Structure formats: structure tokens, C-alpha cells
Amino acid sequence: MNHPVWDLPLMGSGWIIGLVSIIHVSIAHLVVGVGFWLALMETRAQRGRDLELQGWLRGRAKSLLWLSSIFGAATGVGIWVAMGLVNPTATQHLIRTFVMGWATEWLLFAGEMATLIVLVQAYPRLRPGQRLALVWLYALCAWLSLVVINGIVTFMLSPGKGWSTSHAMVDGFFNATYLPSLLLRSLVALALGGLWAMAGRIPLNLKARVLRPTALLVVAGILLAGLSGWYYFQSFPVAGKELVLGNLRGATGLAQGFHWALLGLGAFLLPSFLALWAMLGASSFRRSGALLGLLLACWGFGGFEWIREVARKPYVIREVMYSNGIRVEQVPGYQKDGFLPANAWARTFAASKGDTDLAKGEAILRSQCLACHTRDGYRSLKTLTASYSESDLVGLVQGLRELDPGMNPYLDRMPPFAGTEQEAELVGKYLHTLKAK
Structure with a gap:
């Protein structure tokens, strides 16, 4: 990290x-x-x-x-x-x-x-x-x-x-x-x-x-x-299969992506009809038909790869390393002793911006959240937290520290927060400042 x-x-x-x-x-x-x-x-x-x-x-x-x-x-x-x-x-x-x-x-x-x-x-x-x-x-x-x-x-x-x-x-x-x-x-x-x-x-x-x-x-x-x-x-x-099936039922915000992935998987079957045309009527077959079939097949293959990637969530290597690069066994230590003391780049970034509480919150957010989110774009943190007050955001991030799926409903698709309660508070306060940007 x-x-x-x-x-x-x-x-x-x-x-x-x-x-x-x-x-x-x-x-x-x-x-x-x-x-x-x-x-x-x-x-x-x-x-x-x-x-x-x-x-x-x-x-x-x-x-x-x-x-x-x-x-x-x-x-x-x-x-x-x-x-x-x-x-x-x-x-x-x-x-x-x-x-x-x-x-x-x-x-x-x-x-x-x-x-x-x-x-x-x-x-x-x-x-x-x-x-x-x-x-x-x-x-x-x-x-x-x-x-x-x-x-x-x-x-x-x-x-x-x-x-x-x-x-x-x-x-x-x-x-x-x-x-x-x-x-x-x-x-x-x-x-x-x-x-x-x-x-x-x-x-x-x-x-x-x-x-x-x-x-x-x-x-x-x-x-x-x-x-x-x-x-x-x-x-x-099992967990990956359940995550895919849950998204197919529209359980999370990834459902729209699954819609396009499924369309692609369906499109992957269409080139077989174009191939039948080539087989039965070779003299009348056109290159454009094969090019269309190739594009449809690539779309379908892309849909398959997207679903496979989603099945790994919240890991980049399932059960080994989370999508933000934090290893599973590191989380308890970070939650006990703090994330910033163990991560030189995050400390250096915070120091470059005055080492204020907001600078520390931004440094932690960059390290733990920006692998999957942006501030105001794809999976926008600004949009996702727009209706939350500062205290709500602090409580939300602190709740993400929970390692029990019964206490943390996001655990199946988002890494747990790897830091102390005080560091979670810093991140929550920084998230609140995004509303003004």
C-alpha cells in the first residue's frame, strides 16, 4: 500500500x-x-x-x-x-x-x-x-x-x-x-x-x-x-455466484452493467446464424456479415469478462487481497493501530496538503476508495453521499469497519474500512466537503 x-x-x-x-x-x-x-x-x-x-x-x-x-x-x-x-x-x-x-x-x-x-x-x-x-x-x-x-x-x-x-x-x-x-x-x-x-x-x-x-x-x-x-x-x-445472481435480480447499482453484459452474451450467439449463411450460401456471403459477427462476438466476450470481474468483488484476488490492494490479514491491524502510521505514501500526501484532518481524510480515501469510485464521475462519491449529513457520513464510514456481514450490508461487494474509528471520522468529514465542489 x-x-x-x-x-x-x-x-x-x-x-x-x-x-x-x-x-x-x-x-x-x-x-x-x-x-x-x-x-x-x-x-x-x-x-x-x-x-x-x-x-x-x-x-x-x-x-x-x-x-x-x-x-x-x-x-x-x-x-x-x-x-x-x-x-x-x-x-x-x-x-x-x-x-x-x-x-x-x-x-x-x-x-x-x-x-x-x-x-x-x-x-x-x-x-x-x-x-x-x-x-x-x-x-x-x-x-x-x-x-x-x-x-x-x-x-x-x-x-x-x-x-x-x-x-x-x-x-x-x-x-x-x-x-x-x-x-x-x-x-x-x-x-x-x-x-x-x-x-x-x-x-x-x-x-x-x-x-x-x-x-x-x-x-x-x-x-x-x-x-x-x-x-x-x-x-x-459460492460467494461469487451469489453476487452475480444478486446483481441479475437488480440487488445493487451494478444491475445496469449486468443488463448490457447479458445483451452481449445473447449477441455472442447471433454470429452462428451468420455462419450458417456462409455454410449454406457461400457464393452470396459478404465480408460485412463476418465483420458484424466478429463485433457481436467480441461484445459478448467483453460481457463475460465483465461478469467474471464482478464475481471477484470486493476482492482483486478473492479471499486474499481487496480491490484497493489491502490484504485481508492486514485489516484487523489497520483497524487497531491505524492506516496512516503504516502507509508512507498516504502520510506524505497528507503532509503535502498541510497535514490537516481533511488532508488526512483525503489521503485515506484516495488509498482505500478510488480503486472503484471517483469523486464526481463513474460511481461518484459525491452523488452517492449527496443526501447524507456530515454525522451520517461519519457513521456510515465507521459502520464500514464491521467485518460481520450481518452488521455491514456492503461487505459482499465493498472492502471493509481498514482504519481506526478516528480515521473513519476523518474520511466521513472529507466526504462531506465534496458537496461544495
Whole structure:
């Protein structure tokens, strides 16, 4: 918690990492799916001795190289930058816990790039068997990269009792949601990759040979992803499942976000009808249909990712670290001995503004609240507290210190206040000043 707080007005810092992550995750899964599509089509073309199709596939491999090396890599770096700014404490924790996992994933990405570059640059000089081996090696490296990252992402939702006892990487990696999530993500990747392939410029004489097997891949990926999504949801921790179901019933202010997420999940199924069009009427199929299907599928995948993020609340790593970077075991100590004495950045910030009570209240609020709220924007604290008097706000923040869910109704979606009663009073008084701003 001794890191500066990135205070992003109106939008909030969480939206930055959310937007960058959804773009990168969509591209990353798409690239995995395209790898398998390319390998399957190259196999099909070689078995049929279809030189015309093989020549066209070289162009798609070149497009994949541009997509992966520029957009995929750039947004991947963007995630690291956003993570480091939004929640450096959680980023530090994940690096320490999975340092060998991250190293493995980066080696696999290097393998992806190396095989794809060789495939594209040396395509005419490679023998058919060499070309086939390279394209399948690329597909394998891309999928294994997903295998590794999936373990780290699912750890954040369900680290499990085994890891909390041993703190061994393998116990955190192979957690309760690992296999269901890997199955779902692999199927989504096939659907996205197939839609991307259908959106390419396909010569008229190749349309049937490309679109029919590709559309079959898309339909299978979408329908099986829908079924595996239900299987994945059943693997959620009980508290996460209850939080999702509660929000679906409109129990909290997140209900509107769930409305859009559910629309996206419904939209994810629509590209299967576009794929059926491509399968049954290849000659009349248009690229615009595939592009529309790809956008709808990405919207649906974004909705899934949003729901998964919400299921972690009020944690960034469930049962381990709260969304504001405070570890669960730190809360009792902060509530007894104070938050400010243990956090150098908050003390320094308060001192820079005169070390007044309001400055201390603002420093604590920045550290504990701005990971999810803004003063006057997304989840506006000013709006949420507009009807409260100063004494009401002091009482509200002091009530957030309660660790008993029966005494603190916000505990299922908001971290407890980690500070003394006196520090809670400082935050309450600072919140009251927002009305005048």
C-alpha cells in the first residue's frame, strides 16, 4: 500500500484497465483461434493438393503476423502499464506468485512470433511437410500461452484453500475454475478465429472451399462455448455466484452493467446464424456479415469478462487481497493501530496538503476508495453521499469497519474500512466537503 494512487477523474482508473484488457483479451483469443484455423486449413489444402488455397493461406498468415506482433503485443504491454498504475500491489503479488508462469508465457509468445515469422518469410522455400509442422507448432504455442495465462486469471477468482495453506504456485494455478475456464476460452477462441478468417478477402473461386469448413468451426465454437459457459459458472466460488445472481435480480447499482453484459452474451450467439449463411450460401456471403459477427462476438466476450470481474468483488484476488490492494490479514491491524502510521505514501500526501484532518481524510480515501469510485464521475462519491449529513457520513464510514456481514450490508461487494474509528471520522468529514465542489 506504499504506492501512489492513480486518481483519474470522471472515468476512474478501473475503466482504463478494463478497456485495454477487453481489447487485448479479444485479440489474444482471436489469435489462438486463427492459429488452429490456419493449421486445419493448411492440412486440408495439402491433403487435397490445392495449391491455389495454399497460396491464399500464405496471405492470411501474413495478416495474422501483423495482428499478433503489432496489435496483440502493443495491447499486452498496455495491460502491464495499466495494471502497474491501477493496482501496483496486486500486480506485485501476481508476479511474485507466478514468476515462472509469466516467464513460461513470454517464452511461448517468443515461440509464436518465431514460428510465424519463419512461416511467412520462408513460405515458398519450405517443403509442404515443413510448412505444416510450423503452422501446427504456431497453433500449439499460441494455445499453450492461453493455458498458462488462464491459470493466473482463474487464480484471481478462485485461489482455493490449497494455495492459502501452501502458497505453492501449482496449487494456485490448478484451481477450481481452471479447467472450466480453459474449455470456455478455447471454444471462444475458435469462434473468434473463424469469424476473423471469414472476414478476409476471399476470391470467388475459393469461397466455398474456405467458408464452409470455417463456418462449421464457428458454429461449433459458439454453441459449445454457450454450454461450457454454464459449466464454468457452476465452478464459481459460492460467494461469487451469489453476487452475480444478486446483481441479475437488480440487488445493487451494478444491475445496469449486468443488463448490457447479458445483451452481449445473447449477441455472442447471433454470429452462428451468420455462419450458417456462409455454410449454406457461400457464393452470396459478404465480408460485412463476418465483420458484424466478429463485433457481436467480441461484445459478448467483453460481457463475460465483465461478469467474471464482478464475481471477484470486493476482492482483486478473492479471499486474499481487496480491490484497493489491502490484504485481508492486514485489516484487523489497520483497524487497531491505524492506516496512516503504516502507509508512507498516504502520510506524505497528507503532509503535502498541510497535514490537516481533511488532508488526512483525503489521503485515506484516495488509498482505500478510488480503486472503484471517483469523486464526481463513474460511481461518484459525491452523488452517492449527496443526501447524507456530515454525522451520517461519519457513521456510515465507521459502520464500514464491521467485518460481520450481518452488521455491514456492503461487505459482499465493498472492502471493509481498514482504519481506526478516528480515521473513519476523518474520511466521513472529507466526504462531506465534496458537496461544495
